[in-house]
Every structure is written in C-alpha cells, then in structure tokens.
Amino acid sequence: MTKTKSENKKTKNTLTLKKENKASSKKEIKIISENKKENFIKTFLNKNKVFVLLTLLFLIAEGIGLFVTTRLITLGIKGSTITGDMNNPLEAIYLIVMILLMTGFILVLLKYKKQRKFLWLVEIFAIFGTSIIVFSTIILDDFIVLIITFLLIISRQKNRKNVMLRNVISIIAIAGAGSLIGISFGFVPILLFVTLLAIYDFIAVFKTKHMVALGKAVVGENLAFTVAMPTKEHNFELGNGDLVIPLVISASIIANGFFNNNILVALLCLVGSYIGLVFSIYIVKTKKIALPALPPQIFLILIIIGISFLFGL
Numbered sequence: 114m115t116k117t118k119s120e121n122k123k124t125k126n127t128l129t130l131k132k133e134n135k136a137s138s139k140k141e142i143k144i145i146s147e148n149k150k151e152n153f154i155k156t157f158l159n160k161n162k163v164f165v166l167l168t169l170l171f172l173i174a175e176g177i178g179l180f181v182t183t184r185l186i187t188l189g190i191k192g193s194t195i196t197g198d199m200n201n202p203l204e205a206i207y208l209i210v211m212i213l214l215m216t217g218f219i220l221v222l223l224k225y226k227k228q229r230k231f232l233w234l235v236e237i238f239a240i241f242g243t244s245i246i247v248f249s250t251i252i253l254d255d256f257i258v259l260i261i262t263f264l265l266i267i268s269r270q271k272n273r274k275n276v277m278l279r280n281v282i283s284i285i286a287i288a289g290a291g292s293l294i295g296i297s298f299g300f301v302p303i304l305l306f307v308t309l310l311a312i313y314d315f316i317a318v319f320k321t322k323h324m325v326a327l328g329k330a331v332v333g334e335n336l337a338f339t340v341a342m343p344t345k346e347h348n349f350e351l352g353n354g355d356l357v358i359p360l361v362i363s364a365s366i367i368a369n370g371f372f373n374n375n376i377l378v379a380l381l382c383l384v385g386s387y388i389g390l391v392f393s394i395y396i397v398k399t400k401k402i403a404l405p406a407l408p409p410q411i412f413l414i415l416i417i418i419g420i421s422f423l424f425g426l
Contacts, residue, residue, distance in 0.1 A: 167390060170340050389414075
C-alpha cells in the first residue's frame with residue numbers, strides 16, 4: 114500500500130509534533146521540579162532563618178577570633194594577670210568578680226534613663242580596645258590601626274540605630290576580647306571561670322532575672338553587647354558573652370592546653386558550643402521563653418574535654 118507525498122508529510126509533521134510535545138512536557142516537568150525545589154528552599158530558609166543567621170554569625174565570629182588568636186600567639190602578645198601566674202585558679206575568681214562588677218555598673222546606669230548615655234561611652238571603650246587588638250594582628254602599622262578604629266567609632270556614633278553595623282561591631286568585640294582573654298590565662302583557671310559563669314548565667318536568668326532585664330535594656334538602646342538575628346516571627350538576640358566564652362576556651366586550649374592535639378580539641382569545643390547554642394535558640398523559638406545560653410554550651414564543652422582526656426586526643 115503506497116502513501117502520497119502529502120500523507121508522508123502529515124506523518125512526519127505528526128511525529129515532529131509528538132517530539133515537540135514530549136520535549137515541552139519534559140521542560141514543564143523540569144520547571145515544576147525546579148520551582149518545587151526553590152519553594153522548598155525558601156520555605157526551609159524562612160522557617161529556619163534564625164538558625165542560618167546563628168550559623169553565619171558563629172562561623173564568622175569564631176573564625177576571626179581563631180585567626181586573631183594565632184596571630185597574637187605569633188606576635189607574643191598577652192594580657193596581664195592579677196596574681197602574675199596565669200595558671201593560678203584565683204585568676205578565675207578575679208574574672209568572675211570583674212564580670213559581676215561590670216554587670217552591676219550597667220544595671221545601675223540602666224535605672225536612671227538620663228545616665229544611659231554613659232553606656233555609649235562603655236561601648237566606645239569596648240570598640241576601641243577590641244578593634245585595636247583585632248586590627249593590629251592584620252595591620253602592623255599602629256597609625257593606620259588607630260585611623261581605622263576611630264573611623265569605626267565615628268561610623269557607629271552616626272548610625273546608632275543600624276542593626277547590621279551593630280552586629281559587625283559585636284563580632285569585632287567578640288574576636289578581640291575572646292582571643293586575648295583566652296591566651297592570657299591558663300587552661301585550668303579558664304575552665305573554672307567558664308563553669309562559674311555558666312552557674313551565674315543560670316541564676317541571673319531564672320532566679321534573680323536581672324539578666325533578662327539587662328538584655329531588654331541593652332537591645333532597646335541598640336548597644337553592641339548583643340548580636341541580632343531578625344526573622345519575620347521574632348527578633349532574636351544573643352549576648353556577646355555566649356560567643357566570647359567558647360572562643361576564650363578554644364584560645365586557651367590552643368595557647369596553653371596540654372592535649373596531644375590542642376587545635377583539634379579546641380575545634381571540637383567550638384562544635385559543642387554551637388550545638389549548645391542551637392539547642393538554646395530552638396527552646397527559645399518553640400517555648401517563647403528566655404533561656405541562658407551558656408549552661409548548655411559549657412555542659413557539652415566539659416563532656417568534650419573529658420572525652421578528649423579519656424581518649425588521649
């Protein structure tokens with residue numbers, strides 16, 4: 114049975130249309146699957162934005178802090194101790210007393226609204242000191258370091274309500290303070306210090322509750338004593354101390370630890386700290402309650418240190 118030319122053309126056209134339809138349907142399926150992936154990623158990010166922000170802040174702050182730590186060790190820079198012996202356990206008591214005095218000072222200022230402007234002076238001194246520490250490990254010219262520090266302070270004063278700039282300042286403060294404190298004190302005093310601080314944090318949040326009041330006041334003034342993690346549902350705030358303390362421990366281990374692999378144990382401690390922070394933020398997010406972030410961190414870090422000793426890391 115023979116076919117005419119027109120019939121052959123029709124058959125070819127039909128086959129071409131079928132191929133085109135198949136190709137277009139494949140494209141549509143691909144587009145739908147890509148849209149589903151995009152929607153899934155967007156939904157995931159929206160629901161877990163606070164954890165994404167926490168991860169970024171943690172990695173940046175601790176990463177810069179570890180860099181500053183190694184540079185300070187290389188340059189031979191250390192802070193002074195009260196007893197003259199960095200391994201004296203009394204150094205831990207000294208650090209705790211300093212924390213209590215500073216907290217008390219801030220609480221007194223917060224009671225008098227007209228005196229709250231002095232808190233900005235406290236922040237300026239904190240910015241100055243920690244910026245000098247951080248920038249001097251990168252730039253060896255003291256004059257340039259001073260210029261950058263003053264520009265940072267001026268920028269901060271002109272943009273007091275800028276949350277992003279506040280986070281940047283807080284990260285610099287965390288990296289500078291955490292690294293210097295960590296390398297300046299022995300591992301045992303630091304371990305004692307952070308344990309006492311975790312107990313204090315628990316009491317200050319659940320018993321006296323003055324830490325909750327302090328946190329609200331600091332956030333209200335937009336001071337660089339916390340880092341912000343804004344989401345659609347809530348503006349989460351994490352105290353600088355919750356990021357400083359894991360860095361202090363890690364820096365102390367790197368500089369003064371007596372493990373077989375100090376760097377590995379220091380990194381493991383940071384991992385434990387991060388898990389503790391995620392746990393705290395999860396509870397705050399789901400239960401809508403204020404929670405001290407240090408106790409879970411220190412608990413996990415102590416477990417990691419114990420395991421490291423046990424397995425000879």
